[in-house]
Amino acid sequence: MKRDDVKQSSQLAKDYNRIRQKAVKSLESRSTDDIHSIMLQLVQAYRYENFEDSKLKDFLLKKVFDNIYIANSFHWLVHLEKENDETNPGPVHKQYQELYDKFMKQCQMKHREIFDSIFIQNTFRVNTLKTAMTIRNTKEKNEGQIKLL
Numbered sequence: 001m002k003r004d005d006v007k008q009s010s011q012l013a014k015d016y017n018r019i020r021q022k023a024v025k026s027l028e029s030r031s032t033d034d035i036h037s038i039m040l041q042l043v044q045a046y047r048y049e050n051f052e053d054s055k056l057k058d059f060l061l062k063k064v065f066d067n068i069y070i071a072n073s074f075h076w077l078v079h080l081e082k083e084n085d086e087t088n089p090g091p092v093h094k095q096y097q098e099l100y101d102k103f104m105k106q107c108q109m110k111h112r113e114i115f116d117s118i119f120i121q122n123t124f125r126v127n128t129l130k131t132a133m134t135i136r137n138t139k140e141k142n143e144g145q146i147k148l149l
Contacts, residue, residue: 017050024055032066036073043077051095061103071107071114072121078103 027035027042035042042060049056064074082096107115 020049021055024059027059027063032063032070035063036070039070039073040077043074043081046095046099047081047092049095051091057099061099061106064103065106065111065114068114068117071111072117075100075103075118 042056046054046056046060051057060074064071078096078100082093082100104115104118107118
């Protein structure tokens with residue numbers, strides 16, 4: 001790479017970071033309802049953040065505790081992102097896992113009502129998955145027995 005190309009690339013990276021910081025700063029003045037309405041896009045945008053110094057992560061981990069509804073949405077969106085990346089583990093999966101863990105730790109330590117709500121939902125989800133697997137296995141077993149007759 002030529003020296004000018006490196007210099008230009010470095011400048012683009014600085015500009016990119018400055019733009020992202022301004023975007024996050026503009027979100028700070030938005031209402032919780034506004035943030036809630038774009039939560040999916042914000043969680044997906046995190047994928048493209050500089051993970052060492054993410055203003056978006058800092059903003060989200062502060063804003064999502066404004067009410068239980070936005071915290072709940074954030075939880076499930078981050079949970080899905082980290083699960084989607086489990087089949088292809090890499091730095092993005094690791095970052096979503098760390099974001100999820102940090103969120104849950106803050107819930108457990110400072111926002112018990114949110115933590116309890118999410119715990120109940122997770123328990124329901126796990127039990128529903130177990131029931132679905134039992135039904136599927138029973139159906140497959142019964143179909144195998146019918147073929148033998």
